[in-house]
Amino acid sequence: MKSHIILIFLLSTITLITASDNSQCDNPLDMMLVLDHSASIIEMDWEKVKMFGEQVVNEFKVSTEGAHVGVVQFAAWAKLSMCLTGSHCAIDYGINDMPDIGTTTNIVSGLQTALDEINARRRDGEDNRQVIILLTDGNDNMNQIPVIQTMANQVKSYGITIYCIGVHNQDTNVTRMIETFDAIATSPINDHIFYTQSGYDGLNSFLDKIIDNECVDIGMNTCPAALVLMGLLLLFHMVHFLPIFRKTPRAQKYVLLSHYLIILFTLIVFILACALAATSNTKKQKRICVAIIVFICFCIALFLFLVYKLWRDYHVFYSTKGISRAGMNAMTFAGDTPAGMKTFRVEDNKADTQYSELKDHLDSQYLNQDEHI
Template sequence: MVCRNDAKELSILWTKVFPVRTGVYDVVAYVENANFNIGAPSVPYVVKLFDGSGALIAEEAGQTYARPEERFVIFQGNVLTGDKIAVSGGIEIPNTFPWYNESKVEQPMAIEDKVLVGADRKPKLTAVLKNKSPTPYRNIDVTAIIYDSKGDPIGVSSTRVEKLEASGSENLFFTWPSPFNYVSEVSRCDVPVDVMLSVDRSGSMVDVGKLSAARIAASQFVDRLSAKDQVGYVSFATDASTPIDQPLTSELERVKRAIEKTVILQNGGIQYTNIADGIQSSVNELATLRHIPDSRPVVVMLTDGIPTRPQDPSNKANSKYPEEYAKKVAEAAKAQGITLYAIGLGADVDTAFLTGLATSPEYYYTSASGAELGDVYQRIATSLCKSAPSVIEVLPRIKVSQ
């Protein structure tokens, strides 16, 4: 046993609470043992969660170990709080455990081929764990930490490999149920998007060159996408174009040509506004095999009015039906993980209605005139350009005695 005065205390570099779902939390601490040739085979710790008033709502005890000159993760998963919401918390390590002389052992495990996909939807990390030694190992705990561009941890997951043969390898899989919440940077676009542009070509769009301005602004938006992105285009009036004007493609010039061809139909009577069909046609295209699964699905819908189609099949006099149906279609799209932007052009739009269609209020944009549309599409393009989590750390741990 080592005298406590001769050993440095364990340092908790950071501790964080990650919500899993209502009443369930993962609590994580990143810990460093800076001692050379001094370790602790048994390290107790306590997990505590607090509500907004500072009251303790959950407490759990656990035990781990600390090897010489090691950084390691304490991962306490599925901490339950019932119907209470945890606002703060973390992991505490009481300084009461004994230290022992222990030789530092070279890490026999290596991590290779780390690949993170779906950071903005359902994140999944794959990696390969390799045993560099001629000795088989059991019960290998492996923790993955995802950091954003600011160095803040935004996701932690843990798994256990029951056995890894000498010089063997094992594929690792870490998943998260929800998108990472991370700081966006606009200098890089590491998260590709599949974006459907949906543009109103109803009769009212002829006023003061609205449709012409929309075509120009939409084409400029396409030019701002990266080579990894795909874009499609559908225009709508009484109905959406069938087939759609341009399916998803990475050939941006094809999309721009389709946008340029958009006109207000002069035959077939009055051209009404069917926002629901414009959104639904976009959603349908994002459901085809042309959509890249690891790209973020996005719909950008522009209109200058309120929905007037489709008609209620059971009561054509029901003027609220087009609006209610559009809301239903938008909610279904958002439930599928599609990001929905809405643009209201001119003074005749219903701001509250369009704000409700969008993913959240900040995804609704208003343009008083066609001259402002370019700036609106520019801001949307900038918001799409979101840098991916920049650091992935995967830490395998093995107890000294195997």
């Protein structure tokens, strides 16, 4: 029984820890980074943009069967700096080798180039997703809002999700940027538009939210499996002890019931933690929830083991040498034998019997009291 508890607990814990460590996105994904490289972006900020691109590659599992990432730079015109590929090294090289093309800002050209690349290298499969992340610190000063919206609608008509990240600077027309992003981003716009007033240092915080939207939800995928494991463990435990529970003394039943009530309460907390993990907005919150779930799994396994140990000790105590519980309760102390052994008389219409090994199993305080008499 103990081995069963430990085995199921280890399986559930390994499942949860594996999920909590899986910070990368396993989904097949075609992602284009459309990066503003106009004259308003100084060299120091451009290096931070490159770091953001590298972080995207690190967070999404770039591989032949996993995520493919490509890069488009745009200013007055757009340049395909890196085609869609599943090669981690090629993407890193393409990001770090991007030249300066800065002049004005032409978002429409950047979106068109990204759309052409996605359609040219689109992979078959219902599970494959296509995503564009648009990063800019300014407004499109070469196209009006209707033109921008028409281009964005064309992109979205292919099932491509568009995220917009706006970096405010002293020259940014905030009202125009909001209007532009509202025309471009996929609905609901609150989940696909991000603004930062702290410059390019806060870009990675937005990446976590994008991952939450595009990647497998660890709360939804691991909680049901762990809950089923814990439920099976509890059911196995209760079915195993149900026949014994009926024969257990009333006082002992209260102890066992209290343990099961604690386990039931723990399972309720477990379900609430799963729900919280599924509705969390950030990867950090999900990891906290998973840590709580792992702890709860440990508590459940520990409580079940304690119940088992409690019953085992009680059962061994009253079953040694074939003594029945009724007979044990009816025993009265008779006195010492010359050999120093205890003699007991059973008052349940059974013959008097000597048990030479009883003192190894009787309560220590009871024996001490007898020795003083």
